[in-house]
Amino acid sequence: MSDQKFKVTIDNITVEVAPGTTILNAARMIGGDVTPPAMCYYSKLEGSGGKCRTCLVEVSKGSEKDPRPMPKLVASCRTTVMDGMEVKNITSPKVLDARKGVVEMLLINHPLDCPVCDQAGECHLQDLSYEHGASGTRYEFDRRTFEKEDIGDYISLHMTRCILCYRCVFTADQLTNKREHGILERGDHAEISTLLGKSLDNEFIGNVIDVCPVGALTDKTFRFKNRVWFTKPVDAHRDCPTCSGKVRLWMRGDEVFRVTARKDQWGEVEEWICNDCRFHKKETKDWVIEGPSKIDRHSVISQGHYVGVKKQPVLIDKVIGKNPKLLLDIHKVSDVNRPEIELSKIEGPAHSDDFKPNK
Amino acid sequence: MKLLLEHAHVEGIRYYDTYRKNGGYRSVEKAFKMTPEEIVEEVKKSGLRGRGGAGFPTGMKWSFLAKPEGVPRHLVCNADESEPGTFKDRYLMEFIPHLLIEGLIVSSFALGSNATYIYIRGEYAWIVDILEQAIQEAKNNGWLGKNILNTGFDCEIYVQRGGGAYICGEETALIESLEGKRGNPRIKPPFPAIQGVWMRPTVVNNVETLAAVVPIINNGGEAYAKIGVGKSTGTKLLSVCGNVKKPGIYEIDMTQTVEEFIFSDEYCGGIANGKKLKACIPGGSSVPILPANLTLKTAKGEARYMNYESLADGGFATGSMMGSGGFIVLDDSQCVVRHTMTLARFYNHESCGQCSPCREGTGWMYKILKNIEYGKGKMSDIDLLWDIQRKIEGNTICPLGDAAAWPVAAAIRHFRDEFEWHVNNPDEAQQRNYGLAHYADPIHVPVTA
Ligand SMILES: Cc1cc2nc3c(=O)[nH]c(=O)nc-3n(C[C@H](O)[C@H](O)[C@H](O)COP(=O)(O)O)c2cc1C
Ligand code: SF4
Ligand code: SF4
Ligand code: FES
Numbered sequence: 083m084s085d086q087k088f089k090v091t092i093d094n095i096t097v098e099v100a101p102g103t104t105i106l107n108a109a110r111m112i113g114g115d116v117t118p119p120a121m122c123y124y125s126k127l128e129g130s131g132g133k134c135r136t137c138l139v140e141v142s143k144g145s146e147k148d149p150r151p152m153p154k155l156v157a158s159c160r161t162t163v164m165d166g167m168e169v170k171n172i173t174s175p176k177v178l179d180a181r182k183g184v185v186e187m188l189l190i191n192h193p194l195d196c197p198v199c200d201q202a203g204e205c206h207l208q209d210l211s212y213e214h215g216a217s218g219t220r221y222e223f224d225r226r227t228f229e230k231e232d233i234g235d236y237i238s239l240h241m242t243r244c245i246l247c248y249r250c251v252f253t254a255d256q257l258t259n260k261r262e263h264g265i266l267e268r269g270d271h272a273e274i275s276t277l278l279g280k281s282l283d284n285e286f287i288g289n290v291i292d293v294c295p296v297g298a299l300t301d302k303t304f305r306f307k308n309r310v311w312f313t314k315p316v317d318a319h320r321d322c323p324t325c326s327g328k329v330r331l332w333m334r335g336d337e338v339f340r341v342t343a344r345k346d347q348w349g350e351v352e353e354w355i356c357n358d359c360r361f362h363k364k365e366t367k368d369w370v371i372e373g374p375s376k377i378d379r380h381s382v383i384s385q386g387h388y389v390g391v392k393k394q395p396v397l398i399d400k401v402i403g404k405n406p407k408l409l410l411d412i413h414k415v416s417d418v419n420r421p422e423i424e425l426s427k428i429e430g431p432a433h434s435d436d437f438k439p440n441k
Numbered sequence: 442m443k444l445l446l447e448h449a450h451v452e453g454i455r456y457y458d459t460y461r462k463n464g465g466y467r468s469v470e471k472a473f474k475m476t477p478e479e480i481v482e483e484v485k486k487s488g489l490r491g492r493g494g495a496g497f498p499t500g501m502k503w504s505f506l507a508k509p510e511g512v513p514r515h516l517v518c519n520a521d522e523s524e525p526g527t528f529k530d531r532y533l534m535e536f537i538p539h540l541l542i543e544g545l546i547v548s549s550f551a552l553g554s555n556a557t558y559i560y561i562r563g564e565y566a567w568i569v570d571i572l573e574q575a576i577q578e579a580k581n582n583g584w585l586g587k588n589i590l591n592t593g594f595d596c597e598i599y600v601q602r603g604g605g606a607y608i609c610g611e612e613t614a615l616i617e618s619l620e621g622k623r624g625n626p627r628i629k630p631p632f633p634a635i636q637g638v639w640m641r642p643t644v645v646n647n648v649e650t651l652a653a654v655v656p657i658i659n660n661g662g663e664a665y666a667k668i669g670v671g672k673s674t675g676t677k678l679l680s681v682c683g684n685v686k687k688p689g690i691y692e693i694d695m696t697q698t699v700e701e702f703i704f705s706d707e708y709c710g711g712i713a714n715g716k717k718l719k720a721c722i723p724g725g726s727s728v729p730i731l732p733a734n735l736t737l738k739t740a741k742g743e744a745r746y747m748n749y750e751s752l753a754d755g756g757f758a759t760g761s762m763m764g765s766g767g768f769i770v771l772d773d774s775q776c777v778v779r780h781t782m783t784l785a786r787f788y789n790h791e792s793c794g795q796c797s798p799c800r801e802g803t804g805w806m807y808k809i810l811k812n813i814e815y816g817k818g819k820m821s822d823i824d825l826l827w828d829i830q831r832k833i834e835g836n837t838i839c840p841l842g843d844a845a846a847w848p849v850a851a852a853i854r855h856f857r858d859e860f861e862w863h864v865n866n867p868d869e870a871q872q873r874n875y876g877l878a879h880y881a882d883p884i885h886v887p888v889t890a
Binding site for chain 2: 191246269272
């Protein structure tokens, strides 16, 4: 039973996965462009997913036994594979059209205040809009706004930017033992809030910052101190009595600007870290430095260095009729993104001067 | 033909003694002589379809209920009735509460539910008292409680008030709310039949569906199936509102034409105040609106009947749905744009906000419709509306997204010139309504998908 495998074909690429695997996770095994974007699903959070609808795919064949296609697009993060299932992601015009719609919906009430947002540069909504969105908006109304709010001494809630993915709700619920963080109201007037506006003081609550795909929950000890792409990610650890102590430091020179959990290639936290590590250990001497982090999402942080990424065996040829390339390659048009500059070789803090073309 | 409301006019039918004298609780006596499987079989034979909106065959739903050893099962009665235009369950519960209680006892026995819940719309506060009194009376007379009629079957019925959210009528949101959580619809699968309330196998049925079990057991499934036409068996309650002479609750056997239903004195009595029929929403606010000509006749030019199949004839291009039975009639002084805006506001307000297309799209549609209605619309807004509803429909967790999209789609599909008139004549549109246009005349209807 345990070694039984299901064959599933996604965009003409076949993989074998264990029964119970979701379409999204099967696609992640293939990797690359056939992996649907996920804004709410988080493999470490039970019950997450199904909400944002960015991961919609078309099931063109249900299974070997029941080959009927599924009548509607399905959320790949919450739909498990069947043996012989055939799925279309970027090979389905229906999916691309629906996804474009979802991205547009996610953006109509988003403030687009990236220039003053701490998340800019590592924001999943930026990545998503860049890859799947339209360049303009058809929305002509005032955007929904909320008052900024502090939830505790370390976390700032900027509800206006929230996409209601519920990740922080699941995190607060599952990592901490008291349930005091949730959603008030409903529809487009729903908002994240804490019990009676109380501060969140659980020792793991800082993780909500890391799971938030946008800049709705940010680290007050880092707020406005720097842009993430000017800081250098470094993996480090310490002997922590509360958590694993395995973190990522965001440094400029010898200065630790920010401490976060380490994230994998899907932007998910590898191991949760405690508040003490995150908010209080801001000196190099607090840490044993392991070396530069491997950042392998196509974020500006990586400066074009997809260190550690397995190069996609050119599967894309198989993806009939589609050229799933980025609309534009930021590294080609931005001075700040110079692939030939190896971040870890820069001495001291990286500075915008380091990226000047004449350098 | 009346099955459910047969005794509704009897003085004092709300109370146990009168109800019992008029043949009440006979079906329980009969059911207890049958096996649960035989009851499910009778319901299957009856062809009864869910009266909550989707019209799913009840017997089939019951047979899907998982029965793992040692795990309790539950029956939940959906009395959340919040769809604009729908108020049939209220009438039934208010005037003949014992009919529902009787249906619940029989159904609980058939499904093996020892704890059965009625989840009732919060605003129906006074009906909670009526139901609780009926439950108490039934209990006092031995129809509920432990070892009912010495059969060894225990059953309690609990009434739970909702908190005032339309979305809690969606069965999985209802289950969440019943469990004391935020009423967000669950992602399916798993379906309630496998994992429902407290992750136990659960059947959720509408009030009218469960009441209909009483005549089915009393007269037999086959007798019930003989009433009605085709797959629309039995009788259906309709709540009629809008511009007719006699709004109210009607029980029909689904053999009437829509024309007869709207215009005959036996039913709605025609359009009030000497006006003309402009449009009709036959099954509650979520179903597509039809212009007069398509209300009365199908695209093929045949008479349209008051049943599941005929109302849906032509698909969404030229047909609509039976839905929840909220029959809304609009006369020629009604404005379709304003009407659509009102519905859009409702869905915007009631979206639970879990999925992005519904959360954001409903608000967007409402804002655009408000602009058009108040003379600030652009021609391109009409196409934009169409595109937004298209992006919502089918892409959400629960059918509320569809329910928000369909009324907008149908209004544009059938009344586009009224929208255009609003855009082109913003000032005039503030002064008067567009009126009837050509829709009441038998115009040619293109048969397109
Ligand atoms: C947004 C929404 C609201 C609903 N509201 C109700 C309701 O108030 N009453 C009801 O019986 N069914 C309602 N339903 C349908 C239920 O989900 C479910 O299908 C029904 O209770 C099943 O009962 P039936 O099979 O007897 O029709 C609603 C569905 C949706 C999507
Ligand atoms: S605050 Fe962030 S994590 Fe929480 S729901 Fe909003 S976007 Fe998601
Ligand atoms: S469709 Fe609307 S009401 Fe239904 S789950 Fe999604 S947001 Fe909630
Ligand atoms: S990631 Fe699947 S719906 Fe959000």
